Every structure is written in structure tokens, then in C-alpha cells.
Amino acid sequence: MNLTWNRVLPVVSSLVAIAAALAVGAGLIAIAGVNPLHAYGILFNEALFNYYGVGNTLTKTAPLLLTSLGVLVALKAGQFNIGGEGQIYMGGLGSVLIGLYVTGLPALLHVPLALVGGFCCGALWGFIPGYLKAMRGVNEVITTLLLNYVAQYGVSYLVSGVLMERNAPSPFTPQIAPTAQLPILLPQTQTHAGILIGLLATIILWIAFTFTPFGYQIEAVGQNPTAARYAGMSVRRTIMTAMAIAGGLAGLAGAGEVLGLRYRLFENFSPGYGFDAIAIALLSRGNLAGVGLISLFFGALRSGANVMQRSAGVPVTVVYAIQGLTVLFIAISLVLERRLATAPPPLPSPS
Amino acid sequence: MSNTGFIADYLAASLRLSVPIAFAALGGLLSERSGVLNIALEGMLLTGAFVGAAATFYSGNGWVGVLAAIAAGGLVGLLHAWLSVSLRVDQLVSGLAINLSAAGLTAFASRLVFTADTTQKLPGLGAIAIPGLSQIPILGTLLFDQDVLVYGLLLLIPLLTYLLFRTSLGLTLRAVGEYPRAADTAGIGVARVRYISVIVSGCLAALGGAYLVLVHVRFFTEGISAGKGFIALAALIFGRWHPVYTALACLLFGATEALQLRVQAFNLNIPYQLLTMLPYLVALLALVGLAGKSTPPAALGIPYVKESTGD
Numbered sequence: 335m336n337l338t339w340n341r342v343l344p345v346v347s348s349l350v351a352i353a354a355a356l357a358v359g360a361g362l363i364a365i366a367g368v369n370p371l372h373a374y375g376i377l378f379n380e381a382l383f384n385y386y387g388v389g390n391t392l393t394k395t396a397p398l399l400l401t402s403l404g405v406l407v408a409l410k411a412g413q414f415n416i417g418g419e420g421q422i423y424m425g426g427l428g429s430v431l432i433g434l435y436v437t438g439l440p441a442l443l444h445v446p447l448a449l450v451g452g453f454c455c456g457a458l459w460g461f462i463p464g465y466l467k468a469m470r471g472v473n474e475v476i477t478t479l480l481l482n483y484v485a486q487y488g489v490s491y492l493v494s495g496v497l498m499e500r501n502a503p504s505p506f507t508p509q510i511a512p513t514a515q516l517p518i519l520l521p522q523t524q525t526h527a528g529i530l531i532g533l534l535a536t537i538i539l540w541i542a543f544t545f546t547p548f549g550y551q552i553e554a555v556g557q558n559p560t561a562a563r564y565a566g567m568s569v570r571r572t573i574m575t576a577m578a579i580a581g582g583l584a585g586l587a588g589a590g591e592v593l594g595l596r597y598r599l600f601e602n603f604s605p606g607y608g609f610d611a612i613a614i615a616l617l618s619r620g621n622l623a624g625v626g627l628i629s630l631f632f633g634a635l636r637s638g639a640n641v642m643q644r645s646a647g648v649p650v651t652v653v654y655a656i657q658g659l660t661v662l663f664i665a666i667s668l669v670l671e672r673r674l675a676t677a678p679p680p681l682p683s684p685s
Numbered sequence: 686m687s688n689t690g691f692i693a694d695y696l697a698a699s700l701r702l703s704v705p706i707a708f709a710a711l712g713g714l715l716s717e718r719s720g721v722l723n724i725a726l727e728g729m730l731l732t733g734a735f736v737g738a739a740a741t742f743y744s745g746n747g748w749v750g751v752l753a754a755i756a757a758g759g760l761v762g763l764l765h766a767w768l769s770v771s772l773r774v775d776q777l778v779s780g781l782a783i784n785l786s787a788a789g790l791t792a793f794a795s796r797l798v799f800t801a802d803t804t805q806k807l808p809g810l811g812a813i814a815i816p817g818l819s820q821i822p823i824l825g826t827l828l829f830d831q832d833v834l835v836y837g838l839l840l841l842i843p844l845l846t847y848l849l850f851r852t853s854l855g856l857t858l859r860a861v862g863e864y865p866r867a868a869d870t871a872g873i874g875v876a877r878v879r880y881i882s883v884i885v886s887g888c889l890a891a892l893g894g895a896y897l898v899l900v901h902v903r904f905f906t907e908g909i910s911a912g913k914g915f916i917a918l919a920a921l922i923f924g925r926w927h928p929v930y931t932a933l934a935c936l937l938f939g940a941t942e943a944l945q946l947r948v949q950a951f952n953l954n955i956p957y958q959l960l961t962m963l964p965y966l967v968a969l970l971a972l973v974g975l976a977g978k979s980t981p982p983a984a985l986g987i988p989y990v991k992e993s994t995g996d
Contacts, residue, residue, distance in 0.1 A: 476915060480968055484965050488962060657789060658790065
């Protein structure tokens with residue numbers, strides 16, 4: 335019985351955290367002068383029970399899922415990857431370069447190549463802080479945070495300079511070759527194959543963490559680097575690899591935005607997916623199915639919010655507040671959970 | 686533009702741009718010296734900026750804005766302290782939660798408060814020239830014809846240095862950050878010291894935000910903090926948790942940012958995005974160059990558990 339309780343508890347506390355954030359969000363909506371039930375009704379009805387709305391939700395879920403997986407992989411290796419946002423930008427850059435300048439390939443080769451380009455650029459942006467952490471001991475939180483700005487402004491620089499389409503009204507690149515474009519899954523929506531890439535990545539990671547020594551090694555390093563070292567694992571290499579994979583996954587998210595949604599690289603094209611991903615990864619507690627479900631929920635929030643703004647007049651930003659508050663409440667619920675867990679308290683250390 | 690005019694302008698811009706970072710960094714210094722990691726500086730700065738702007742907007746008085754910003758920053762500090770000291774939440778997670786919440790809440794609230802005319806300038810804080818001293822060429826206007834917040838900052842640096850290294854209060858603070866168990870045994874309330882430090886750190890970071898909206902740009906926009914809190918963290922590490930060196934590091938980052946404005950003014954053919962990137966890049970390089978040479982307080986980021994409570 336204790337066992338089931340300890341398994342159910344994380345799910346319950348995550349749900350409580352989300353509910354609490356939605357409750358505060360309701361308060362904010364009321365402050366904005368709108369009936370919260372009415373507003374939430376529009377939001378979720380649009381996002382989950384309407385063909386175009388679902389399409390929009392899935393479009394937004396794809397980058398969230400991929401970036402969250404990246405944060406999760408890093409987290410499993412004990413690294414706090416706050417750089418998802420920058421890695422998304424780098425991924426977008428890598429994929430647009432291949433989409434623009436590699437020509438004459440069939441789609442069957444061009445699309446994967448462009449995805450690889452996105453993955454590699456994102457991976458580089460994850461590897462750098464990983465390398466600095468593993469080899470030089472530089473705190474990865476601050477480096478990933480700072481690299482976000484470098485990537486974002488770097489992309490702005492490129493798309494308003496060398497990569498900019500001639501006579502474009504605002505900074506963006508020319509359109510990528512049709513052979514590099516991801517197919518649309520749901521007709522008459524923008525839902526592109528990015529969501530499938532996200533699902534595939536989830537499955538691959540599940541296999542890696544459940545069955546392979548490599549996945550085990552990442553978790554061992556994350557949980558106890560000293561023990562992992564004694565067991566003969568290279569802690570440094572594991573950290574760098576995990577951070578590179580993390581960046582690569584976020585890079586795929588950026589690549590999806592370019593290859594599937596916009597067909598161009600725009601400046602400031604990520605509306606903060608990299609930061610939502612941190613919330614999602616924390617909420618999931620390392621559970622891959624959890625990452626998928628919570629990404630869908632966050633995607634629905636973002637997709638419904640626009641309609642809510644249009645028809646109920648509630649600023650979209652209320653959703654950002656709800657997402658931030660979710661992290662706050664999950665932090666609190668983790669503590670409550672620790673106290674509620676029925677496991678016997680650890681013996682006091684002899685001293 | 687004459688050469689001295691350019692230098693004076695450049696120095697003034699550097700100082701102006703380093704003030705918000707310096708307030709946040711000195712706040713972070715207090716918090717981290719007491720052993721509490723403060724990645725929430727960004728959110729505190731942003732909160733200070735929003736509340737300062739909103740209070741000024743409603744009252745028409747910049748001073749009300751400053752006081753409101755300090756109060757709001759203190760509350761955010763209290764939240765961070767409660768989460769990380771009392772609840773012993775992972776201090777990174779706590780800081781992150783505060784940053785994300787602050788970003789969302791201020792973005793939402795700013796659309797409700799500043800509805801009609803966002804370009805309308807807020808009444809700011811006027812400069813107060815110090816008679817005599819302000820007449821000195823270059824340095825005079827730079828240091829002695831400023832607003833009260835800058836004077837406050839310039840006084841805060843030696844004050845904090847003295848407080849930290851020359852008083853028993855400072856010794857207490859450092860002891861809590863380095864050897865909390867020993868401090869506890871000596872009868873120091875570790876939790877209390879950390880609470881106070883983190884709350885004051887919130888007040889200071891919020892003052893940086895208030896400076897941003899009341900002196901520097903004179904209006905609030907979403908995400909106006911733009912990573913200044915994170916640069917402050919880098920400055921703190923670069924300055925080795927010492928007020929004077931930290932302030933100098935902030936000046937360096939401010940000067941890097943000012944470069945961008947000056948170059949634009951000179952019409953040099955350097956794209957501004959490349960220069961916008963520069964402060965973050967310099968902060969990054971500073972961290973890398975200093976790797977392993979800058980030692981944080983020994984108990985930084987580790988929640989303290991009293992032995993007698995047995996949990």
C-alpha cells in the first residue's frame with residue numbers, strides 16, 4: 335500500500351501544483367475583469383475540442399516536447415540546462431542554412447540533413463556549457479543563461495545581415511527549398527511532422543534509459559558522480575555528451591519551427607519555449623510519458639490563450655504567469671511530498 | 686563631437702548602464718555570502734522595475750515608486766528565503782520559479798496598468814548636483830551631478846565592504862555562508878541571518894530595477910530586465926564576492942553595453958546586434974577565464990539543517 339501511495343503521490347502533487355497555478359491564474363483573469371470560468375472555457379474548448387485548435391496545440395507541443403526532453407536528459411545527468419532557448423535558436427540557424435544553401439537533393443535526403451544540421455548546431459550550444467562545466471568547473475546554469483542571449487542576438491544579427499532576404503520588410507531569411515520542408519500532418523492546419531519527431535525522440539530516450547548501459551550511465555552520473563567514477567565511468571565525458579544531446583534535442587525543436595512552420599528563419603522566433611521546457615521537465619520528475627502529457631498541456635495553454643485574448647479580452651500573458659507559477663507551486667509541492675511520503679525517515683547520521 | 690566630450694559621454698553611459706547590474710550584484714553578494722544562491726536576481730530586478738514604474742504611474746511621484754520597488758523586492762526576497770531556507774527547496778529551482786513567475790506576472794500586469802500610452806514617460810528622479818564638486822571637468826558631472834540612487838550606490842560599495850570585513854555583523858554573515866554549523870554552535874541564528882540577507886538582496890536588486898524605469902529609460906516594457914540579473918551573477922563571480930571588485934566588474938559590463946550606444950551614435954559600420962551580444966559574451970568569457978580561481982562561499986547553495994531537529 336505504501337508503495338502505491340509513493341507512486342501516486344508525485345502525480346497527485348504535480349496535478350495539485352498545476353491546479354494551484356490555474357487558480358491563481360483565475361484570480362488574475364478576474365482582475366482583468368473577465369469571468370475566469372468563461373475565459374478558461376474558451377481556452378480549453380478551443381485548444382482541445384476544435385480541429386484547428388488541436389492542430390495549433392500540436393504545433394506548439396512539438397517544440398515544447400523536444401526542448402523539454404533536452405532539459406530532462408541534462409537533468410538526469412545532474413546538469414541544469416537553462417539554455418534551451420538559445421539551443422532552439424541555434425537549431426533554427428543550422429536547419430535554415432541547409433534548407434537554403436544545399437540544393438538539388440530529394441526531400442527524402444534534404445529534410446533529414448536539415449534536421450541533422452539543426453541538431454548539430456543545438457548540440458554545439460549544449461556542448462559548450464557541458465565542456466566548460468566538466469573540464470573547467472564553470473557553473474552550467476549561468477553559462478547556459480548567457481548563451482541564450484548570445485544565440486538570440488546572433489540569429490538577429492545574421493537574419494538582418496548576411497542571411498536577410500533582399501528588400502524584406504523585417505529581418506528574415508529567404509524561404510527554404512521545398513525539398514527541405516517538413517510535411518503537414520493535418521490538412522488545413524500548421525501541424526507539421528515536428529510532433530512525430532518529438533514522439534520518436536521520446537521513444538528513443540525511453541529505450542535508452544530503460545535498456546541501454548549508456549542511459550544507465552547518465553543517470554548514475556547524475557545521481558552520484560563519485561560512485562559513478564569509482565565504477566569506472568567517465569563522469570566528464572558523460573556530462574558533455576548529455577549536454578550535447580540536450581542541446582541537440584532543443585536544436586531539433588528550432589529546426590522544426592523553421593522546416594515545418596515558418597519555412598524561414600525569423601529573428602526572435604521562439605516565444606520562450608526554452609523556458610517553458612524547464613517547467614515541463616521539472617513537473618515531469620524524469621518521467622518521459624509525463625513530459626509528453628505536460629508538453630501537450632502547455633501547448634494547449636499557449637494555443638488556447640490567443641483565442642482567449644481575441645474573444646474574451648484577457649491578455650495572453652496570463653498564460654506565462656500561470657506557467658511561471660506552476661514551477662513555483664511544484665517547488666513547494668516537492669517539499670510537501672517529501673513530508674507526506676510514507677517512507678521511514680533516514681537514520682540520523684552518526685556524528 | 687570633441688574628444689573629451691566623447692569620453693565624458695561614454696563614461697556617463699557606462700556608469701548609467703552599470704547601475705542596475707551593480708545594485709543587483711551587491712544584493713546577490715549579500716545573499717550568496719550568507720550561503721543562499723540567488724539566481725532570482727533577475728526576477729527581483731524585474732519586479733522592482735514593474736512595481737516602481739506602476740507606483741510612479743499612479744502616484745505621479747518617483748519617490749513613491751522607489752519605496753514601492755524596495756518593498757516589492759523585499760517581498761520577493763522573503764519568498765526566495767522561505768522557499769530555500771525554510772522549505773529547503775533546491776535554490777536553483779526556487780530562483781528559476783521566481784524568475785519565470787515574475788516575468789509572467791509583470792508582463793500580464795503591465796498590460797493592465799499601462800494600457801493607453803506606453804510611450805508616455807514616467808516622472809523620474811531628478812539629478813542633484815553637489816555644489817562645487819559637480820564643476821570638476823568630466824568627473825564632476827559623472828559623479829557629482831547624479832540622482833539619489835547613484836549616490837546611494839556609490840556609498841553602498843564602501844559601506845558594504847566595511848560591513849562585511851570590518852564588523853562583527855559581517856563576520857556573522859560570512860560565518861553563516863562558510864561554516865553554518867560552526868556559526869550555529871556559536872549561537873548565531875543561521876536561518877535568521879539568511880532570511881535577512883536574502884530579503885535585503887531583493888530590496889537592492891529591485892532598486893536596480895527602479896533605477897532602470899525611473900532614471901534610465903523612464904517607462905516599463907515587458908522583460909525590461911533583459912538578463913541584467915544574470916549578468917549581475919556573472920559580475921559577482923568575476924568580482925569574487927567582494928563589493929569593490931564586483932562593482933568594478935559591473936562597470937566593465939556596463940562599459941561594454943555602452944559601447945553599443947556610442948558606436949551607433951558614431952554611425953560606425955558595426956551592426957548593433959553584434960554589440961548587443963557583447964555584454965553577455967564578455968560576461969561569459971570572464972567566467973571562463975576565471976574558472977577555478979574564484980571560490981564561492983563554502984556553504985553556497987546548501988540548505989542548513991539543524992542537527993538537533995533530527996530530520
